[in-house]
Each structure stands twice: as C-alpha cells, then as structure tokens.
Amino acid sequence: MPATTSPQRTESRPGGRSARVRAAVHQAVKDLLTDEASELTIPVVASRAGVHATTVYRRWGSIAELLADVATSRFSGDIVVPDTGTLRGDLERYASDLAKDLCDPDTLALVRATIGTGGEQGAAACRGERQQQLEAILEREQARGRERPTLERTTDAILAPLYYRAVFTNEPLTSGWAYDLVSHLLSDENGAATAPDSASDSLLAD
Amino acid sequence: MPATTSPQRTESRPGGRSARVRAAVHQAVKDLLTDEASELTIPVVASRAGVHATTVYRRWGSIAELLADVATSRFSGDIVVPDTGTLRGDLERYASDLAKDLCDPDTLALVRATIGTGGEQGAAACRGERQQQLEAILEREQARGRERPTLERTTDAILAPLYYRAVFTNEPLTSGWAYDLVSHLLSDENGAATAPDSASDSLLAD
Structure with missing residues (x-):
C-alpha cells in the first residue's frame, strides 16, 4: 500500500x-x-x-524548507494508483499520468526550484510518493501470482526517464514514449526469464 | 564525434x-x-x-546565467569517450565514469543549483556533452557494422537513471549498478532482435 x-x-x-x-x-x-x-x-x-x-x-x-514543504504537499496524494487488472496496464496508466503531471510548467518550476535549494530534503519532497505508488503496483502483480520486476529496476526504467526528460531536457513527454518505457521494461523481464545465458542478474523479484 | x-x-x-x-x-x-x-x-x-x-x-x-556558464565549463570536455573495442565495454566505462562524477558532492551541488535557477538553459548546461558522447559511442558501434540501440533508448536506459539517482535520491551510484544498466539495455536490444512477437517498436537504429 x-x-x-x-x-x-x-x-x-x-x-x-x-x-x-x-x-x-x-x-x-x-x-x-x-x-x-x-x-x-x-x-x-x-x-x-x-x-x-x-x-x-x-x-x-529557510526558503529551502519552505519549498520542500510546498513540494511535499503538492506531490502527496496527487496520483491515484491505477488498477487496470494487468501490470502493463497499470504501469502504462501510471507512466502517462506522471508524464502529464511533469509536463505542467508549474510542476516543473516547483521541482526545479526545490531541487535547487533543498538538497536531500528537497529531492525527497520532489519524489513525493512515487516509489510507494510503484511498489503498490508491483505488489498487486505479485498478489496475482505473477513474476514482476524489482522496484529498483522499475524505478530505473520508468521513473528515471520521466524525471530526466522533464527536468534536464526540453523534449516532450508524450504518452507514446511513456508506453514504450513500459514495453522495454516488460520485454526486458521476459527476455531475461527465457534466456538462460543472459548476463544480467537479480532481474526478477524473489 | x-x-x-x-x-x-x-x-x-x-x-x-x-x-x-x-x-x-x-x-x-x-x-x-x-x-x-x-x-x-x-x-x-x-x-x-x-x-x-x-x-x-x-x-x-544574472545568477542563473552565471551558474549556467560555470556548469557549461565544468561539464565540457571532462569525460573522455572510451574506446574499448566493444559497445558493452564502452558503455560500461562511460556509465561508471559518469557515476563517479555525479557522486562528487561538488558536482552534485553545482547540478542542483544550476537546475534550480537556470531553467532550460541551466538544464542544458548540466547535461553538457553527455548526449554527444553517447552518440559517438553508438556511431562507433555502427561503424563496426553492428546493430546498436538508438540514442533516445540509450539516454533513457543509461543517462536518465544515473542523473535521477544522483539528483533525486540518496542511493549510491555504484559501478555494479551502472554495469547492470548497460546489461539491461543490451539484453533488451537482443531480446527485441530475436523476438518477432515483441510488442515494442522502433527499438533498433536504422
């Protein structure tokens, strides 16, 4: 949860x-x-x-603490954890909701300013509940009795590109691109599960 | 180049x-x-x-322009494009060099401050030559006559997790983790090349 x-x-x-x-x-x-x-x-x-x-x-x-408080309040309870019945569906909904949110110039300005003054505390405030939301999605898949990627892997494959593209580039965060991130994560998992000679380790959750 | x-x-x-x-x-x-x-x-x-x-x-x-100038100068010409003979070797060297760089508290403080005040210009200054370096690595692989991931895919799989973890979390950027990012990118590509029923599109460079 x-x-x-x-x-x-x-x-x-x-x-x-x-x-x-x-x-x-x-x-x-x-x-x-x-x-x-x-x-x-x-x-x-x-x-x-x-x-x-x-x-x-x-x-x-300080202004850093004030910004972190604004960011904490802004990024808490704002994205509903989706329940579409499949991991792919949940992750697609989640990624495109987050993409839409990060496209908002007001959101982006708050994230950048908070990162700029807030250090670790500001960074945590900007992430908000993102990790917990992803974890809830992954745990629901596990409850369905299916294998699912780890939280770390999902963070690297979904959260990181969304935040990097929003904060560090001026490329658009389209739904199509967000869906592709999910496809890559899931095909990566499938490939690893069926390829015994894969060089990657600790891919799947235990 | x-x-x-x-x-x-x-x-x-x-x-x-x-x-x-x-x-x-x-x-x-x-x-x-x-x-x-x-x-x-x-x-x-x-x-x-x-x-x-x-x-x-x-x-x-303005302080924003000054920070962007410092960041541009700091993130230009600082990482040598590796030439190990293989795409995997080049990307591993590159990812672990960048991980080391982003771990430096001085680097991180500069990136955060520049992001905070500099808007688009600051964000571009913080990226520095990262995209061009990755592009050079990918083009060398293409010159070897091999298929290679697109620059967009490589950015999402390697640059984005490195920057996200450095700027938004306090988790360590270890070499082992950086190598795993490369493994995932390359196994993803191989999986897609050999799996005709893959749902992901435009995975490989033309």
Missing part, C-alpha cells in the same frame, strides 16, 4: 489561522515560481502572502 | 584580465556552493572573487 501520510513539519488546525497562513504562503510560492522576474526569498514570499516575514521564518526557517 | 566546443557567451583573451576575472568568479561560485550557509547572489559571489559586483552583472547578467 502506498503511504498516504506525508511528513508534516508544523502542526496546523484545519481551518484555523495556522492553516490559512500555510495556504497563503504556499500559494505565494506557487505564484512567484511562475513569475520568472521575481526573486524567491522569504521577505518577497511573505509580502505577497500578506503575512509578516518573521511568521514565515519562525514556521519554515 | 562529440562537440568539443561549448557556447561561450563572452570573449576572453587567455591569460588576460578577462580570463582572470572569469576564473576568480567561477572559483567563488564553486566555493560558495560547498558552503551551505552562504547565499548564492551576485554581490556575495563578487565579494568573494574580489571583483566589483557591476563587473559580474555586466558580464553574466
């Missing part, structure tokens, strides 16, 4: 002042990210959100 | 004042990137490099 909870650094009562401040500050970050001319600093964010800079400093500490 | 020239936004006479300023400013950026407490702004960079901030603004315009 995918984890549906995300680390929440600060307590907030839903609907309370704390929640309203958080929503306003998150929205200000998102607005500023789409405006290339703006600097992303705590005073600028605070001013746009209509709160005191000290409130933002007290709650998030 | 890999391109050995990189876009040079400003003219500089080797050894002249212009070259010395560029070297000092680049070094200041690298130093500041390793110091997490420092802010990376043009005034801070200029002060550390011992030059006027206006000199830096006039030459680079």
Whole structure:
C-alpha cells in the first residue's frame, strides 16, 4: 500500500489561522515560481502572502524548507494508483499520468526550484510518493501470482526517464514514449526469464 | 564525434584580465556552493572573487546565467569517450565514469543549483556533452557494422537513471549498478532482435 501520510513539519488546525497562513504562503510560492522576474526569498514570499516575514521564518526557517514543504504537499496524494487488472496496464496508466503531471510548467518550476535549494530534503519532497505508488503496483502483480520486476529496476526504467526528460531536457513527454518505457521494461523481464545465458542478474523479484 | 566546443557567451583573451576575472568568479561560485550557509547572489559571489559586483552583472547578467556558464565549463570536455573495442565495454566505462562524477558532492551541488535557477538553459548546461558522447559511442558501434540501440533508448536506459539517482535520491551510484544498466539495455536490444512477437517498436537504429 502506498503511504498516504506525508511528513508534516508544523502542526496546523484545519481551518484555523495556522492553516490559512500555510495556504497563503504556499500559494505565494506557487505564484512567484511562475513569475520568472521575481526573486524567491522569504521577505518577497511573505509580502505577497500578506503575512509578516518573521511568521514565515519562525514556521519554515529557510526558503529551502519552505519549498520542500510546498513540494511535499503538492506531490502527496496527487496520483491515484491505477488498477487496470494487468501490470502493463497499470504501469502504462501510471507512466502517462506522471508524464502529464511533469509536463505542467508549474510542476516543473516547483521541482526545479526545490531541487535547487533543498538538497536531500528537497529531492525527497520532489519524489513525493512515487516509489510507494510503484511498489503498490508491483505488489498487486505479485498478489496475482505473477513474476514482476524489482522496484529498483522499475524505478530505473520508468521513473528515471520521466524525471530526466522533464527536468534536464526540453523534449516532450508524450504518452507514446511513456508506453514504450513500459514495453522495454516488460520485454526486458521476459527476455531475461527465457534466456538462460543472459548476463544480467537479480532481474526478477524473489 | 562529440562537440568539443561549448557556447561561450563572452570573449576572453587567455591569460588576460578577462580570463582572470572569469576564473576568480567561477572559483567563488564553486566555493560558495560547498558552503551551505552562504547565499548564492551576485554581490556575495563578487565579494568573494574580489571583483566589483557591476563587473559580474555586466558580464553574466544574472545568477542563473552565471551558474549556467560555470556548469557549461565544468561539464565540457571532462569525460573522455572510451574506446574499448566493444559497445558493452564502452558503455560500461562511460556509465561508471559518469557515476563517479555525479557522486562528487561538488558536482552534485553545482547540478542542483544550476537546475534550480537556470531553467532550460541551466538544464542544458548540466547535461553538457553527455548526449554527444553517447552518440559517438553508438556511431562507433555502427561503424563496426553492428546493430546498436538508438540514442533516445540509450539516454533513457543509461543517462536518465544515473542523473535521477544522483539528483533525486540518496542511493549510491555504484559501478555494479551502472554495469547492470548497460546489461539491461543490451539484453533488451537482443531480446527485441530475436523476438518477432515483441510488442515494442522502433527499438533498433536504422
């Protein structure tokens, strides 16, 4: 099962002042990210959100932590784990949903900015629940009594190209290309299962 | 052949004042990137490099352009295209050299910061000559009269997992794992070449 909870650094009562401040500050970050001319600093964010800079400093500490919080909230619970009845169908749906998400300029700006300032913490926030979602898909295939690729292999074959293409290139993330990633992963697995002289090891999950 | 020239936004006479300023400013950026407490702004960079901030603004315009210039210079001509006699050998050498490079905390800090501020231009600067190097390896295999994967497929199977793991996770980039990426790519190609019922298309270069 995918984890549906995300680390929440600060307590907030839903609907309370704390929640309203958080929503306003998150929205200000998102607005500023789409405006290339703006600097992303705590005073600028605070001013746009209509709160005191000290409130933002007290709650998030630094722009890196604030961006990681926005990214964590953005990339949690956003993609539903598909259940199409087959591993291929699930992975195709998942890959094309993620491709669509990463194509969104707002998403991409948030990922890039968070990576840029957030170090390890920012990187983890940008991944969000992606690994857990993939794991849920793979575990469902295992429950069907079928062999399935490992999580590491699936990450290398599906998640990595999607993120690399979005963040490092300006090539389009089309559904057709995303489906091809799935085909390659699955034909790779089949080839390994039927080719005893294959040089690759630890391909299949135990 | 890999391109050995990189876009040079400003003219500089080797050894002249212009070259010395560029070297000092680049070094200041690298130093500041390793110091997490420092802010990376043009005034801070200029002060550390011992030059006027206006000199830096006039030459680079923004911190994003400056970072992209540092990244372009850092990721040009740094990895020699291997020539081991086989495609597998070349790709293994290449992948493990790149894994080693991306493991360097200084490299990673530069990539993350450049991605964070540089948009498309920064992303291109971080890739550097990687695609051209892979293309040179693939073209050499073609010159040997052998079938080889496409550049797109090789990018998805080798470059993407290396960059994704380095930038988005804190898992180690080991040589063994890098070799496995090559094995998967090549067994995938062989599987497709011998399996007429493969669902994947356009696997092999024409």
